[in-house]
Amino acid sequence: MKRRSAAAALGSLLAAAPALAQPMAYLQTYGPAAHPATVLGWGLGAISLFVMAIIAILVLAATFRPRPRVDLRQLAVTRDAGGTAWIYVGVGLTLATLIGCMVWTMVALAAVAHPPAAPKISIEVQGNQWWWGLRYRDDDPARMFTTANEIHIPVGEPVRVEVSSSDVIHSFWVPQLAGKTDVIPGQTNITWLQADKPGTYRGQCGEFCGAQHAGMAIHVIADSPGQFAEWRNSQIKPAAPPSTAMQRAGLGVFLARCAACHTIRGTNAGGLIGPDLTHLMSRRTIAAGLLPNNPGNLSGWVANAQALKPGARMPTIPLSGAELSAVVAYLTTLH
């Protein structure tokens, strides 16, 4: 009985494993910035396995080959009958395989280095301990805007991404869409993304950057072109003014206690230490992928950010119960 339940538990664990692994699974990719590298990875893996199998077979064959027993003392000193041809052929095949792999690697690297068409959308991504700041560029400055942690892109289109850091070295990594790009203070590195299937792609800081490195996720959401345009137009707008007395009180608390670090466009809050909260409720998660974005988690976060993400650059701010409810009531209006 015990054994059977253990087996069942193992079975359900194994069944759950692919689903758990799915968000960061890099063996399956969904766009031309990543696909050539995936094919290359599988190809080189297969070639390596094939070579190992051949070598193993040759070693076993040589080990177990039947030979006549000879008495070494009786053996005449003669020149060997040959066999160097094996060496020439072996070295030749090895060289040809290695050169082939090298050429394939260079072709794949060249293919992922540049998008197939010039990107029309350009995003600045800034790594911060421990969240991602985003700025969507536009030729018209009135259409530029900032947001955080969730990159929306139109499906099937290349997007230019410029990465920089405000503090230490991070790494921008959305495995299903592209390889890693170093995020280095004092330097701007350029990469690109393209998702050929609509959906949400999870990314993660790929370079240890301090206490909450593991709590520094990023999501790329590939929308249909129509949904993307709608999202972009709503992000450009300033926040709607609060409508109830409670929400107005919340804005007051926010301006007094939070505005030094956070921006809400359309209000006097213009801080740059933390994420832009103008359209906070349009995001699925808070604190760089840590928690689903809902009023309960928002209250928990504002009440005690340090308990949820120890070391985060948002202190736990002492608020009365009334102040907390008011500020959260206001935050939930930020669609």
Ligand code: HEC
């Ligand atoms: C000293 C600067 C600072 C102050 C003051 C501050 N915050 Fe933050 N806040 C941050 C930082 C930094 C983050 C990002 C933390 C992370 O994800 O690691 C953050 C994250 C957040 C988030 C999550 C945003 C997202 O999209 O992930 C919310 C919501 C938030 N703060 C609300 C508030 C409220 C409400 C107040 C005032 C009661 C406040 N903050 C005061 C720095 C601050």
Ligand SMILES: [Cu+2]
């Ligand atoms: Cu990191």
